[in-house]
Amino acid sequence: MAKIDEIARLMTEEINDFKKSVEKLAELNIKLSQTRIKPDLDDVKNTLTKNLEEQNKKQERCLNDLQKVVKRTVDSQEQPRWLIISKLSLVLLSLIFVFYSLFKISSIPDLEKAAYDKGQEQVLTHVKKFLSENKEASHIYNEWLTKSN
Numbered sequence: 001m002a003k004i005d006e007i008a009r010l011m012t013e014e015i016n017d018f019k020k021s022v023e024k025l026a027e028l029n030i031k032l033s034q035t036r037i038k039p040d041l042d043d044v045k046n047t048l049t050k051n052l053e054e055q056n057k058k059q060e061r062c063l064n065d066l067q068k069v070v071k072r073t074v075d076s077q078e079q080p081r082w083l084i085i086s087k088l089s090l091v092l093l094s095l096i097f098v099f100y101s102l103f104k105i106s107s108i109p110d111l112e113k114a115a116y117d118k119g120q121e122q123v124l125t126h127v128k129k130f131l132s133e134n135k136e137a138s139h140i141y142n143e144w145l146t147k148s149n
Contacts, residue, residue: 131138 131141
């Protein structure tokens, strides 16, 4: 029996300790529910502020670059339509002249041959006429021809 009394006493002590622990937990739960938690947002605010400043600087740089591009575009020199048409006409006429000149230059050998043939025919006609009108010159020419062959 002594053992049963001892076990009962130990169990009673354990139950009392458990009750005390439960009461402490209940008190802590009440204190925690009444306590206001205030998070420290200073680091988050500092980071966000720094990022916002960097973003503002980047945006300002982009705006400045965009303004420069707009200014260059507005200040660029625009050519009137009549000037463009004049330039294109001049280029077209130059190309036509170049191709016409090349065509004429390529036909020069044909012209030279025709002129040579015409000149040769005129010389032969002239010599034949001369020889037919001057019998003595014709006789001398024929002697010369027979000697040279």
